[in-house]
Amino acid sequence: xxxxxxxxVRTVHQKNPLVLNITNFVVMNTTANALLAIGASxxxxxxxxxxxxxxxxxxxxxxNMGTLDREWIEAMTLASSIFNELGKPWVLDPVGAGASxxxxxxxxxxxxxxxxxxxxxxxxxxxxxxxxxxxxxGVDSKHQSRDAVEAxxxxxxxxxxxxxxxxxxxxxxxxxxxxxIKNGHKMMTxxxxxxxxxxxxxxxxxxxxxxYFEAAVSAISLIGVVGELAEKQSKGxxxxxxxxxxxxxxxxxxAFTSNLKIDLHxxx
Amino acid sequence: xxxxxxxxVRTVHQKNPLVLNITNFVVMNTTANALLAIGASxxxxxxxxxxxxxxxxxxxxxxNMGTLDREWIEAMTLASSIFNELGKPWVLDPVGAGASxxxxxxxxxxxxxxxxxxxxxxxxxxxxxxxxxxxxxGVDSKHQSRDAVEAxxxxxxxxxxxxxxxxxxxxxxxxxxxxxIKNGHKMMTxxxxxxxxxxxxxxxxxxxxxxYFEAAVSAISLIGVVGELAEKQSKGxxxxxxxxxxxxxxxxxxAFTSNLKIDLHxxx
Amino acid sequence: xxxxxxxxVRTVHQKNPLVLNITNFVVMNTTANALLAIGASxxxxxxxxxxxxxxxxxxxxxxNMGTLDREWIEAMTLASSIFNELGKPWVLDPVGAGASxxxxxxxxxxxxxxxxxxxxxxxxxxxxxxxxxxxxxGVDSKHQSRDAVEAxxxxxxxxxxxxxxxxxxxxxxxxxxxxxIKNGHKMMTxxxxxxxxxxxxxxxxxxxxxxYFEAAVSAISLIGVVGELAEKQSKGxxxxxxxxxxxxxxxxxxAFTSNLKIDLHxxx
Numbered sequence: 001x002x003x004x005x006x007x008x009v010r011t012v013h014q015k016n017p018l019v020l021n022i023t024n025f026v027v028m029n030t031t032a033n034a035l036l037a038i039g040a041s042x043x044x045x046x047x048x049x050x051x052x053x054x055x056x057x058x059x060x061x062x063x064n065m066g067t068l069d070r071e072w073i074e075a076m077t078l079a080s081s082i083f084n085e086l087g088k089p090w091v092l093d094p095v096g097a098g099a100s101x102x103x104x105x106x107x108x109x110x111x112x113x114x115x116x117x118x119x120x121x122x123x124x125x126x127x128x129x130x131x132x133x134x135x136x137x138g139v140d141s142k143h144q145s146r147d148a149v150e151a152x153x154x155x156x157x158x159x160x161x162x163x164x165x166x167x168x169x170x171x172x173x174x175x176x177x178x179x180x181i182k183n184g185h186k187m188m189t190x191x192x193x194x195x196x197x198x199x200x201x202x203x204x205x206x207x208x209x210x211x212y213f214e215a216a217v218s219a220i221s222l223i224g225v226v227g228e229l230a231e232k233q234s235k236g237x238x239x240x241x242x243x244x245x246x247x248x249x250x251x252x253x254x255a256f257t258s259n260l261k262i263d264l265h266x267x268x
Numbered sequence: 269x270x271x272x273x274x275x276x277v278r279t280v281h282q283k284n285p286l287v288l289n290i291t292n293f294v295v296m297n298t299t300a301n302a303l304l305a306i307g308a309s310x311x312x313x314x315x316x317x318x319x320x321x322x323x324x325x326x327x328x329x330x331x332n333m334g335t336l337d338r339e340w341i342e343a344m345t346l347a348s349s350i351f352n353e354l355g356k357p358w359v360l361d362p363v364g365a366g367a368s369x370x371x372x373x374x375x376x377x378x379x380x381x382x383x384x385x386x387x388x389x390x391x392x393x394x395x396x397x398x399x400x401x402x403x404x405x406g407v408d409s410k411h412q413s414r415d416a417v418e419a420x421x422x423x424x425x426x427x428x429x430x431x432x433x434x435x436x437x438x439x440x441x442x443x444x445x446x447x448x449i450k451n452g453h454k455m456m457t458x459x460x461x462x463x464x465x466x467x468x469x470x471x472x473x474x475x476x477x478x479x480y481f482e483a484a485v486s487a488i489s490l491i492g493v494v495g496e497l498a499e500k501q502s503k504g505x506x507x508x509x510x511x512x513x514x515x516x517x518x519x520x521x522x523a524f525t526s527n528l529k530i531d532l533h534x535x536x
Numbered sequence: 537x538x539x540x541x542x543x544x545v546r547t548v549h550q551k552n553p554l555v556l557n558i559t560n561f562v563v564m565n566t567t568a569n570a571l572l573a574i575g576a577s578x579x580x581x582x583x584x585x586x587x588x589x590x591x592x593x594x595x596x597x598x599x600n601m602g603t604l605d606r607e608w609i610e611a612m613t614l615a616s617s618i619f620n621e622l623g624k625p626w627v628l629d630p631v632g633a634g635a636s637x638x639x640x641x642x643x644x645x646x647x648x649x650x651x652x653x654x655x656x657x658x659x660x661x662x663x664x665x666x667x668x669x670x671x672x673x674g675v676d677s678k679h680q681s682r683d684a685v686e687a688x689x690x691x692x693x694x695x696x697x698x699x700x701x702x703x704x705x706x707x708x709x710x711x712x713x714x715x716x717i718k719n720g721h722k723m724m725t726x727x728x729x730x731x732x733x734x735x736x737x738x739x740x741x742x743x744x745x746x747x748y749f750e751a752a753v754s755a756i757s758l759i760g761v762v763g764e765l766a767e768k769q770s771k772g773x774x775x776x777x778x779x780x781x782x783x784x785x786x787x788x789x790x791a792f793t794s795n796l797k798i799d800l801h802x803x804x
């Protein structure tokens with residue numbers, strides 16, 4: 001598996017997938033840079049006037065609900081329905097689902113367009129799985145990621161999707177398999193948008209590999225290993241963000257494969 | 269006072285206040301990172317559909333007029349009125365007040381919702397205090413901060429608020445007290461949004477300390493000392509921004525208290 | 537020419553031009569920082585309510601179509617028409633022209649307001665020159681910059697403007713002259729928005745020098761040399777972005793003039 005994941009990392013560099021992003025204002029710059037660093041091409045637009053044309057030339061779509069309002073949710077709905085109809089992959093980041101009714105409802109509506117991958121923290125995944133509100137502490141997670149595994153399995157089965165729950169341990173769940181990734185570092189929670197970066201990278205991987213479970217596992221593995229190694233060279237969250245971009249660009253096979261801590265399970 | 273200020277810095281780390289930000293596109297990423305670095309949790313939304321719910325879970329609100337338009341001013345007005353009614357603290361950054369009628373009028377309207385703290389440069393504070401326009405050099409200040417002290421005192425008394433005027437010397441003014449902080453470095457004016465960062469940090473401090481004068485003094489002191497120390501390790505504004513985030517995260521009590529240059533006055 | 541270009545770099549520091557930017561969400565922070573680093577003052581607003589007042593106090597306008605929608609294109613049209621009427625210089629970055637009908641049409645409409653400078657990659661300049669679509673690979677260029685030189689000459693003549701085509705070699709073209717600049721480094725394509733940074737810097741230079749060809753040549757030369765030197769100190773795109781900001785702020789005359797590789801031609 002580890003070698004296959006590394007192959008997927010190389011494939012992104014070779015295929016240079018074009019990733020359309022409808023994402024939040026806070027992370028647009030850093031997620032565009034993360035996509036460029038791994039060899040993908042980011043494109044950021046929410047304009048309905050060009051959505052059909054952009055969908056045709058793009059390899060994947062990233063929908064991130066971070067700075068949501070009605071205008072943006074309309075763009076997200078339109079874009080994801082186009083990708084769904086075209087049979088092109090897309091990833092949903094239900095930022096803040098559970099923190100407000102507006103977000104929970106919006107995330108559930110987007111689910112109807114069959115996201116290929118969903119990436120969230122434990123609270124968001126739990127909120128998506130519950131019919132009603134979960135309390136939430138802003139956009140951070142106060143649940144441990146393992147608390148959301150059952151919710152993730154339920155969503156993965158019901159929506160035929162891949163669910164990534166990131167946290168101290170990261171879980172990637174399909175209807176038949178589950179990967180647990182134990183990389184990363186606590187300081188990463190002090191850099192804004194590294195969860196959104198996982199989501200964006202997932203877009204690049206599903207845009208260049210049609211085995212979506214493997215693609216999502218590869219994206220989450222990459223940011224986990226890179227974040228962990230970057231932290232060792234960092235004095236704080238400022239240098240950490242910078243070193244993560246450098247390492248996404250330059251990490252070697254040896255550094256990646258020898259540091260990845262992953263377990264793979266078949267699900268019953 | 270210096271030890272009390274350091275205690276307030278520690279309190280933010282311990283209480284982990286949730287700070288709702290309606291701020292400008294230019295600084296969303298860097299101010300979210302600054303809030304995370306000091307131990308607060310940023311939340312960025314302007315959606316009217318969720319404002320009541322987000323206000324209930326947040327500890328403070330930051331309103332920053334940087335990239336203003338009608339839609340945003342409506343969101344700022346709604347959010348600040350909710351915080352005002354809930355008796356929760358909020359901070360106003362009247363970016364560019366005085367540079368256009370639209371901004372001056374918008375800032376004055378927001379004043380009606382009783383900001384707990386106002387943070388601006390000298391031109392902005394003067395424009396707020398004057399009934400008519402002051403000329404302005406964009407969003408930078410061409411006035412010295414001391415030129416705005418009388419304007420600041422007037423606003424602090426009239427609106428029962430705390431006014432922070434940042435510049436070569438920083439002034440924090442309540443109706444009964446004034447602090448002068450002589451930290452910082454000129455290179456900080458070559459990094460975009462460090463004024464907005466002062467404002468955002470003020471939000472975290474008033475969200476975790478109900479002595480709002482002391483909270484504002486602590487926020488302005490922290491960014492001043494951190495900026496000054498960060499500059500010593502920086503080759504230019506790129507490294508300066510990064511080192512500021514690192515030091516907001518890691519500054520020691522010894523480094524902070526031995527470098528803070530502050531004077532405190534009772535006002536007549 | 538090289539000494540004159542360096543003089544123009546110094547002039548920006550001395551005149552401190554105020555540059556109004558209507559630009560995309562992805563690069564607002566980094567282009568504001570680039571403008572500050574070279575000694576200019578950025579101002580970011582799209583509010584129609586203040587556009588007349590801001591135009592009066594600004595020295596130049598930057599219009600960048602990166603994250604376009606109808607609301608933004610209206611603001612860009614209004615602002616550029618005001619600058620055109622005032623006889624103040626403005627620069628157009630037709631991001632993604634050719635990638636969608638919406639972008640191509642929008643860019644052509646903006647041309648009617650007589651941009652002083654147009655800065656794009658080869659695909660964008662070709663799309664502008666063609667009456668119909670060119671295929672396009674997102675917002676990256678798949679054409680070489682030299683492929684667009686004839687298109688650039690046509691636009692420069694027809695619209696009495698200066699056209700900058702950036703790529704492996706940069707071309708700056710007026711109706712009578714052409715400069716070729718052979719600086720920069722491939723890693724710069726892995727940092728988002730460095731093309732937008734060239735555009736923003738062009739705004740600062742035309743805002744402080746009425747010889748617009750020379751101003752554009754100076755801006756493109758500066759980012760090229762700075763990017764090339766910054767790459768030598770960088771481990772990846774994260775450090776590269778930071779080092780570029782540092783060097784825009786601190787580059788010496790000696791480092792600049794000895795590294796600039798420029799050829800100047802009279803056009804027939």
